[in-house]
Amino acid sequence: MKNLYKFFSIIVIIIASNSYSFAAEKVEYLKTDWSFKGLFGKFDRASLQRGYQVYTEVCASCHSMKYLSYRNLAEKGGPEFPEDQVKAIAASFEVTDGPNSDGEMFTRPGKLSDKFVMPYDNVKAAQAANGGAYPPDMSVLVKARGGGVDYIYSLLQGYEEAPEGVKLDDGVYYNKYMYGNKIRMAAPLSDGLVEYGDGTNATVEQMSKDVTTFLMWSAEPHLESRHQMGFKAIVYLIILTVLVYFSMKKIWSRVESEV
């Protein structure tokens, strides 16, 4: 028991010193209450729908989301738009298909099964249109950044005037949360940039929260069922563990030994 205590105190010291040194290096991200955190965390449906609106009206002009399909927008655990609405959304995009029986490629309105149409044909085209910087695909973006949702949420609100002595090239902006503080993306959001259908006031803070929620869902589309299943699995395991514990006590009571 004493050894166990020693062992865990060493681990605690290591972890504590670890987090201390990390905290010293990193900037403090902006915090907000995410509905999807915690054991029972779920997405805020309205926020996801607004987030999709911000994505499609603002981000989608440069950022692709190539791993998502339009059908995902109607699926359970996501924004859960009505299917008719999603069909209309898909149909508003032109998709290249083919070849047809004449061997020609053709365009047609998008269907539910189509992947999100990308703003550029390829990486080179995206770079050419954005001064050499490639706007990253946003499908798993929150999982691909160290700070996760807090980082994206902060970054969107982190634009400010460059401090004295920081020289910015043309097309480079100052963002206090960006790694190295220099970013090739101009501040994408401004108050009132989109008009929310549900009457929510479209402040930069509100839009940042909504679009980040949407990005969390796009990176983890099964987050809700994961949380639900996790709770059931762990409760089941705990009950079984207790039952097995008492069976073990009973079985070991036959021998003079502690267990």
Add this chain to the structure above:
Amino acid sequence: MSDHDYRPKSKVGQWFNDRLPLLTLANHLTDYPTPKNLNYWWTFGGILTFCLITQIVTGLTLAMHYIAHADMAFESVEHIMRDVNYGWLIRYIHANGASMFFLAVYIHIFRSLFYGSYKAPREIIWIIGIIIYLLMMAAAFMGYVLPWGQMSFWGATVITNLFSAIPLVGEGIVTWLWGGYSVDNPTLTRFFTLHYLIPFLILGLVVLHIWALHVPGNNNPVGIDVKKPSKDTVPFHPYIVIKDGFALLMFMIVFAFFVFYAPNILGHADNYIEANPMVTPAHIVPEWYLLPFYAILRSVPDKLLGVVAMLSAILILAVLPWLDTSKIRSAVFRPLYKQFYWILVADVLILGYVGAMPAEGLYLLIARVATAYYFLHFLVILPVLGFKEKTLPVPLSITEPVLGGSPNLAAARNKESKIE
């Protein structure tokens, strides 16, 4: 042991068992006399078997959906996460399962170090264990390459480049490993093949590991030889089965927590960025379970010597049974060794910590001191300690741990044989 004179009751059983003695084996496994004082640190053998089976089953399922191609691997992983039924669950179990596997194997190894389980007559069990551990590291490393993210690609580049440190043939070996002049599609396909193969090699070695264990039987916290079967032992079934089962369930709760509530916390965010040979990540770090060895590698200024030091750090364990000169197994009766043991534990944890930090300034200094101490422990402290240390009296048997104490194990053995 009863397995030699075991005869099945039914005629059919006898007929079968005379031709293939599977029933004798089953009888041996259930009756196997196990010391009754094994504590919970001994349950990790069973837990590790569970981890291996879990990795194989989830791995097979993933392989049905994964595409080992540089242009499609990343996308196929996203396909698994999004569109395959419960694909996210299978992948998160597999990815976190690797970490759980290493967590369990480190506890298993350090249990062996504390109770001297590697000493005679269990050297072969120990050496097979070290080979399994080496294969686990190889499998884990190659598995981490398969999602073809940034850390996959650059981790593969860094680790395979270590072979270039070998004089004369190094560069040639690296090109041969890559199947080209950089990490690319041929590297990915061969890593996938080997990642698929290694678990079955491990499975075979696990059988040998258990077979070798069943010859002398389990060591125990007191570290003395026990008569089998006797008052000191219990049959494996049901006593050890239920105890291992209980411990396994506790372990599964921790496992489930990671899978369902923190599935990405042990991974690196950069691995969700598709591999890009043109962009090098700011810090290339391996998975947490390889960090102590990574720290040793980087603490040596010379590349070749660094690789040698890293490999020696693992291989030195294989000769541990002969480096440790003490006749007493359990640290319980070795007051000095016990302290050095905990210093070693701290040393390895420190190495793991600095392995995750940039190799510069104070971190590098700490890494060097910790590396030096690691080798000092095995090469100097352990051999000397065996001669210098004044050990505590070892009990005669498990049932009488306080009575009949004798100054050392040899004396205890003598008495035991007289009693017989």
